[in-house]
Amino acid sequence: MxxxxxxxxxxLDVAPRLLNKVLVHDDPGHGxxxxxxxxxxxxxxxxxxxxxxxxxxxxxxxxxxxxxxHLYVYFTYGMHWxxxxxxxxxxxASAVLLRALAPLPPLEPLWARRPTARRERDLCSGPxxxxxxxxxxxxxxxxxxxxxxxxxVDDGTPPPDEPDVSPRIGIREAVDHLWRFSVPADPNVSR
DNA sequence: GGTGTGATCGTA
DNA sequence: ACGATCACACCA
Numbered sequence: 001m002x003x004x005x006x007x008x009x010x011x012l013d014v015a016p017r018l019l020n021k022v023l024v025h026d027d028p029g030h031g032x033x034x035x036x037x038x039x040x041x042x043x044x045x046x047x048x049x050x051x052x053x054x055x056x057x058x059x060x061x062x063x064x065x066x067x068x069x070h071l072y073v074y075f076t077y078g079m080h081w082x083x084x085x086x087x088x089x090x091x092x093a094s095a096v097l098l099r100a101l102a103p104l105p106p107l108e109p110l111w112a113r114r115p116t117a118r119r120e121r122d123l124c125s126g127p128x129x130x131x132x133x134x135x136x137x138x139x140x141x142x143x144x145x146x147x148x149x150x151x152x153v154d155d156g157t158p159p160p161d162e163p164d165v166s167p168r169i170g171i172r173e174a175v176d177h178l179w180r181f182s183v184p185a186d187p188n189v190s191r
Numbered sequence: 192g193g194t195g196t197g198a199t200c201g202t203a
Numbered sequence: 204a205c206g207a208t209c210a211c212a213c214c215a
Contacts, residue, residue, distance in 0.1 A: 041207070050207070060202065077208050078199030084207085097207055116210065128208050170207050191193095 002145070002152050007068035011042040011087045011094040016181045018085065018096055018152070019159040022104065025134045025150045031109050033134040035101025035124045036157070039182040039189045041168045043084070045093030049173035053093035063142045064093040071150055073131070073141040080128035081137050085145060085152065099169075099180070101130045102188045110134075121187045160184060 002021065007014060018037050025033040043051040045064065052061045052074065063072040064086055072084040072095050088094035101124035103110050110123050110133045117123050124130040131137070136150065143150050163181045168174075169190070182189045 043207075052207075055203085058203075074207080075201060076206055078201075078206085080199095080208050082207065099207085126208070168207075172206095 002069075002154055004067075004069040004146050007085060007087045007145070008089060009087065010092075011044055011096045012179060014085070014087045015040045015042040015096045015179070016163050017159055018098075019163055019181060019183055020157040021159075022153045022155050023098065023101060023130075023134065023150070024153055025136065027109075027135055027149075030135070031106060033109055033113075034104040035110075035130060035134070036104060037098060037100075037152075038102050038186040039100035039180070041097040041099055041181075042179040043095050043097060044179075045088070045095070050168065050171040050175075051093065051095075053095075054173075057093070061093065064095050065091060066142070069144065069146045071136075071140055071143040071145055071148075073136060073138055073143075075138065076128075081131040082127040083131050083136050083140070097127055098130060099127045100125050100182070100186075100188050100190050101133075102183075102186060103133070123188075125188045126190045164189075 045053040067090040070086045084095035084097050103123045124133045165178045166180045168180050
């Protein structure tokens with residue numbers, strides 16, 4: 001289990017360290033839903049024009065302003081959920097968007113939650129896809145990643161020494177920052 | 192492989 | 204009015 005102190009630095013520090021960690025949802029009665037984190041983006045809160053926190057605290061983004069090591073889940077495009085790991089000290093909005101996972105066994109429950117997926121690399125290769133695959137929705141906004149139903153685990157696989165670094169995807173503001181990190185050559189990284 | 196478009200609704 | 208997206212159609 002990653003300790004809470006892991007998340008206490010800002011999102012730009014934490015983001016590359018989250019690569020190759022394992023996101024697990026132990027869903028009672030539905031088994032274990034899990035994937036290895038292979039793509040993330042850093043959002044730097046009130047100083048970042050691309051962050052939901054840029055214009056201050058609202059009911060929607062309140063979790064981001066709370067203590068580190070919790071899950072910030074938001075709804076977008078009228079139909080999709082996306083999930084972040086909240087970073088920084090309590091009161092500071094800083095978060096890492098989880099953008100892609102490499103699916104981990106058992107794969108059957110992941111396929112069941114992603115009926116449109118045709119190939120294994122379609123299961124979790126996007127921020128909304130991975131939430132659908134792991135059953136993450138608004139019920140999990142604020143969930144404790146250290147002791148809650150959804151956790152991030154270190155299974156001993158280190159982050160890549162030299163992650164791929166690129167601009168963030170799907171934003172209009174602050175597009176010049178290279179705050180997207182991914183595992184080189186992993187087929188599950190979003191296109 | 193790439194590009195373009197419709198879906199769908201909470202939020203500010 | 205727009206969004207930290209996805210799936211599908213179409214072209215190559």
